[in-house]
Amino acid sequence: MRIHGVLNANSSLSIWLDYIEKLNSNNRNISVENCIFIAKELDLLNFSAxxxxxxxxxxxxxxxxxLERILLDSGYQVGLYTSPHLFKFCERIRVNGKYLSDIEYTYVFSIINFFRKELSLTYFEFITLSxxxxFKQYELDSIILEVGLGGRLDATNIVNSDLSIITNIGIDHTYYLGFTRSSISYEKAHIARKxxxxxxxxxxxxxxxxxxxxKxxxxxxKINYDWxxxxxxxxxxxxxxxRNLYSLPYPQVSLENVATALTALFYAPFNINKTIIINSIKNTVLPGRFQIISHFPKVILDVAHNPHAVLFLAKKLKNIPKMGKIYVIVGVLKDKDITGMILNLQLLVDYWYFVPIYTGRGTSISQLMKILPKKFNISVNxxxxxRKIKLKVKKEDTILVxxxxxxVAQALNIINLDKI
Structure with missing residues (x-):
């Protein structure tokens, strides 16, 4: 199958991803009509899973x-779709806990592109359809779809899902979702089903x-009412x-998210025993979620990127016995509330280092200089x-990225090559 005289199923994954990223990169208007049309053509709206x-x-x-961990440990066949990825694109889609091959991706990309014809799709819509x-190619018991942005107009929301989950409501993606918790909650609530x-x-x-x-x-x-x-x-x-469960181990991730996931499982048609729940809670560790990669000094990586997430990060940081200074390296995308993020951490941090992120959505040095007080350090990368922190840091100190x-992905790569 040859597409537009250039791309086909045998083209490399990197070429395909570059093509998909540029398909609709300048269009900020969100509509899932084209996505739904193609999904109907390919029978992707309803699943037996x-x-x-x-x-x-x-x-x-x-x-x-x-959810994936508990279901897999319970013997179920599971498909997982999440975003964004840290290192490699293949992190976004897993089947039974495993990444898929490049050949599977390039094959399905060629099919989606063939049915797309001249219809416009965003990067996220194209990947979601893929x-x-x-998932249709496998006999799965369950499919887990992470909403990319909002809910009402998100590509994942075209599927006739069986159970919806909303973890929390904070201020983020305000250009698309609005500037209040009320407007944002309106968008997110549309993943509900009759x-x-x-x-x-x-x-x-x-x-x-x-x-x-x-409606x-x-x-x-809801929490504190039904569980x-x-x-x-x-x-x-x-x-x-x-169901009631006693003496569960504290997780390495958010306790509220663990409880929310358990509630969802208990209202779904799966048989889950307590032993598996306990083991899954103990073994669930996500890269970039308060990930401690060194202890002397302590180096912590976290993907928190809005004030709500940073507030939770601050609570975690307070629970660590502080012996020395806290150094922070932070870089954000330009649509984020950097001031709100600083406010939720400022009482804990001794030294701030801000860096630009070199993507189309990243905050540049010139933008950082306009936003930040002069007392904050700005580095080119x-x-x-x-390097500056390494010259000052002591073993009892903490470095938070x-x-x-x-x-976080950049930090992991660099720090692994340059251990303190």
Missing amino acids: FVFIVGGTNGKGTTCFL ALFL NKFIIVGEKYIPNRMQQVIK KEAILK FIKNNKNNWNYYSYK FQEAW FGSFYL
């Missing part, structure tokens, strides 16, 4: 990975979200109308900031 769709401002990836097509459960881990649900869920006639299950968390000294308990997936 049980489909989870996971939205929210933060914790979507953590929730998805925990993921759905790939007569199907929607599990919400947000403690303070905006009225507008509840109105959408009610869609979905069945709302509860009780913290003990060395473990925690989970209570719900479906991560390597320079890292956060702000975006791009920065």
